[in-house]
Amino acid sequence: MKAAVLSNAGGVPVYGDFDEPQVTEGRELVELVAAGIHPIVRSLAAGTHYGSTDAYPLIPGLDAVARTADGALVYTGFVQAPYGTLAERMAVPTRMRIPLPTGADPARIAGGLNPGLSSWLVLRERRDTLPDQQLGTVLILGATGAAGLLAVQNAFALGANRVIAAGRNPSALERAAGFGANTVTLQDDKDATASVLSEAIGTEAPSLVLDYVWGAPAEAAFAALGRQGLTEDDADIAYLQIGSMAGAEAAIPAALLRSRRITISGSGAGSLSVQWILAAIPEYTQLLADGRLDTAVQEFPLSKIEDAWAAAQFGVTRVVVVPD
The missing domain is CATH 3.40.50.720 (NAD(P)-binding Rossmann-like Domain)
Structure with a gap:
């Protein structure tokens, strides 16, 4: 499959081929709709975050809006390294399957959540x-x-x-x-x-x-x-x-x-209960979907990942990667 592939801690991900993710028990295969390049995504990829695996090559990406096999749009994540969400497909936990509200903009959800x-x-x-x-x-x-x-x-x-x-x-x-x-x-x-x-x-x-x-x-x-x-x-x-x-x-x-x-x-990954986070996601997704919160996003196709990665360093506008 096509993905953003990072070869080393100091590099920039490039558009390339990566092995298909393996779907193990408790996981399902979903397709990318939109994924944000958040500061934590960059620091995990660079090996500077306490959650980094330092195993390369890898696909960056922490969370995403994806399409399931039955066509549903869901917010998801918790992809197992070396895989991430900046890829055409990802294997995600079936418990991490949070439906998007009707009419929600996937890019705004991926960028703002x-x-x-x-x-x-x-x-x-x-x-x-x-x-x-x-x-x-x-x-x-x-x-x-x-x-x-x-x-x-x-x-x-x-x-x-x-x-x-x-x-x-x-x-x-x-x-x-x-x-x-x-x-x-x-x-x-x-x-x-x-x-x-x-x-x-x-x-x-x-x-x-x-x-x-x-x-x-x-x-x-x-x-x-x-x-x-x-x-x-x-x-x-x-x-x-x-x-x-x-x-x-x-x-x-x-x-x-x-x-x-x-x-x-x-407050960060590791110090918060996963169940507590999951319970709050639907409420906050609805706020973003209703337009009650102003969040600016800039979309890049996956094939332009190098441009997206560079744009994401400025922080005010959230950069979101979408399929080609």
Whole structure:
């Protein structure tokens, strides 16, 4: 079959031939309709993600909209390495067979579901744990990528009364402002970033921080979230580390952990229940299908995978691969 084939960790996938996937017990063969090139797809392929197998050659791709043997359109994934979803056909678990709503655009689902769920799951869980089920203020670091812009919309959809969107891309920040967010431009200087974040946060500490970048911006956020005094903290901050585009490490000040009621944890593949993720997919798929969330996609045929791979590095518009 034809597929995007990656020969080594530092390379770019090319359009070529790959062995047909083997359909084992509990799996079924489906045909590609649309598959997104998400940041996690690129990092898994490059061997820089903790989930990478480092076995080459491989077919990249994590999830897809596919057509089953009976003609149904489904959202699916969990393909076994070295296979991925950027191929004409894939063998997927029969349990991972989530029907698309009638009239849904497969490209929008393939492009928006993975990045959108990265915030939807934690936002919804956080809301449900709060006494009044009100999110209050949500701070998003890295709000100018596709996932970050969906996080802004998700936060408002789940009842946040204020969203602070921090990022570098001016046009994407304008889009975030159009969704209703207060925007902050991340600075090259960490202290300057801490200052503008502190000003944006003001006296109302966020109930939730979604961090797509980590590194120096995270350290600036920690400084902005710090407080003085020995009085009991009346805030309750959940800090979720989701991505690390700005660096794999960040120093956490001891004073922040001791002076604030704050929990810092991660959210990603391995830390989340698969059943919990699967249960949330139909609800979020419907939101995308109804057009209640704005997600931009750019389609490339599978045979133009090199062009698609290059375009996917910019992040604001989700790149989706479709059959030729």
